[in-house]
Amino acid sequence: MFVETGRRINYFLKYVFLKNYCILKLFMIYCLMCTMKYVYIKNVKIAKTAVSAPLADVGDAAFRIMAKRFGAAYSIGEMTSAKGLVFGDKKTAELLKITELEREFGTPAAVQLFGSEPESMAKAVEIVLSHPHDSPELPDIIDINAGCPVNKVVGTGAGSALMKTPRLFGEIVSSAVKAAESLNKSVPITVKIRTGWDSGSINAVEIAKIAESAGAAAITVHGRTRTQMYSGKADWGVIAELKNAVNIPVIGNGDVDSAKSCMEMYRQTGCDLVMVGRASFGRPWIFRDIQNCITKGESPMESAPSLKTRLGIMKEHIELSVKLKGERVAMREFRKHAAWYIKGIHGAAALRAECMSLETLDDINRLITRLIPEEVY
Numbered sequence: 423m424f425v426e427t428g429r430r431i432n433y434f435l436k437y438v439f440l441k442n443y444c445i446l447k448l449f450m451i452y453c454l455m456c457t458m459k460y461v462y463i464k465n466v467k468i469a470k471t472a473v474s475a476p477l478a479d480v481g482d483a484a485f486r487i488m489a490k491r492f493g494a495a496y497s498i499g500e501m502t503s504a505k506g507l508v509f510g511d512k513k514t515a516e517l518l519k520i521t522e523l524e525r526e527f528g529t530p531a532a533v534q535l536f537g538s539e540p541e542s543m544a545k546a547v548e549i550v551l552s553h554p555h556d557s558p559e560l561p562d563i564i565d566i567n568a569g570c571p572v573n574k575v576v577g578t579g580a581g582s583a584l585m586k587t588p589r590l591f592g593e594i595v596s597s598a599v600k601a602a603e604s605l606n607k608s609v610p611i612t613v614k615i616r617t618g619w620d621s622g623s624i625n626a627v628e629i630a631k632i633a634e635s636a637g638a639a640a641i642t643v644h645g646r647t648r649t650q651m652y653s654g655k656a657d658w659g660v661i662a663e664l665k666n667a668v669n670i671p672v673i674g675n676g677d678v679d680s681a682k683s684c685m686e687m688y689r690q691t692g693c694d695l696v697m698v699g700r701a702s703f704g705r706p707w708i709f710r711d712i713q714n715c716i717t718k719g720e721s722p723m724e725s726a727p728s729l730k731t732r733l734g735i736m737k738e739h740i741e742l743s744v745k746l747k748g749e750r751v752a753m754r755e756f757r758k759h760a761a762w763y764i765k766g767i768h769g770a771a772a773l774r775a776e777c778m779s780l781e782t783l784d785d786i787n788r789l790i791t792r793l794i795p796e797e798v799y
């Protein structure tokens with residue numbers, strides 16, 4: 423009888439402990455969710471962590487998936503020509519593809535269009551939104567590029583050249599917004615700009631106000647002028663000024679390279695979201711550093727994963743790429759990513775040259791095995 427009573431007490435205590443443990447865990451998750459703030463771009467709910475920047479020739483589906491897997495708030499596809507899309511160019515349409523894999527994380531997926539004609543921009547928006555509601559390919563946000571500095575784009579009056587033609591810029595945004603509304607799809611149109619064309623024509627605030635009146639749902643500002651390209655320092659002061667001038671969410675961008683600088687940008691500019699570009703090359707875990715810092719209140723330190731972990735992440739990235747593009751294309755395109763992943767490790771200069779001749783998944787596996795011999799891949 424004593425044994426039976428003892429067993430019952432034992433069960434009871436276990437039950438109470440387990441129940442309390444679950445309640446405690448649920449409570450902790452709830453607290454964590456409370457600390458996670460959200461930003462709304464129209465009706466799209468976005469965690470206030472960091473956005474993965476649009477990156478032509480870098481930010482393909484595999485790159486975006488890696489960014490999301492490490493906690494990017496949302497991703498934006500590579501800039502895509504509105505005109506090319508309207509002309510039915512297949513390669514152009516490929517750039518806009520959003521795969522099921524990218525949807526697995528539940529975070530929004532945006533695409534980006536560039537162009538200099540309101541009519542073709544409107545048609546391109548219609549094409550982009552022609553996917554059914556339940557298709558993974560229907561983007562959550564369409565972004566308009568008014569920041570690209572390269573001659574090929576600027577020469578057509580698109581990209582950052584639009585900073586010099588505010589009226590045309592307004593017409594382009596307005597036609598994109600109207601096209602989206604006419605289809606009765608609540609997909610927001612956002613814009614990405616620079617601070618101005620050059621240091622003598624800083625007009626980001628004026629351009630942002632035009633975008634807002636034309637119906638843009640959010641604005642990203644990269645704190646450099648067109649003539650700066652990617653050199654010099656990003657001017658966060660203009661981002662702060664712009665944030666005070668408009669009522670739509672403002673996404674700050676430029677030179678954020680760690681959780682610490684991300685927190686600094688939030689603090690200094692008051693922006694609603696921060697966007698990270700180059701610092702995520704070969705370092706997708708930067709998004710986790712930022713997320714941990716914001717949601718768990720961890721000190722803004724770089725996690726600096728071990729070589730083994732880094733190479734494991736690189737392997738995951740290339741395998742994804744091969745799955746999505748096939749080995750031949752994926753390997754060629756992955757060479758630059760491989761060089762970024764191994765940056766800073768002993769003998770990186772020679773390894774970088776080796777990365778440029780990678781042809782197959784076996785080549786990558788051999789490289790990894792050589793760098794961490796105890797691992798069998």
Ligand SMILES: Cc1cc2nc3c(=O)[nH]c(=O)nc-3n(C[C@H](O)[C@H](O)[C@H](O)COP(=O)(O)O)c2cc1C
Nearest residue numbers: 475476477478500501614644676677678698699700
């Ligand atoms: C290789 C590369 C490709 C880029 N492609 C795009 C693009 O397609 N669309 C765009 O709006 N910005 C593009 N950008 C600009 C970035 O999105 C971002 O604004 C810029 O790199 C500054 O942010 P960061 O200091 O975090 O890198 C590109 C930048 C780089 C370096």
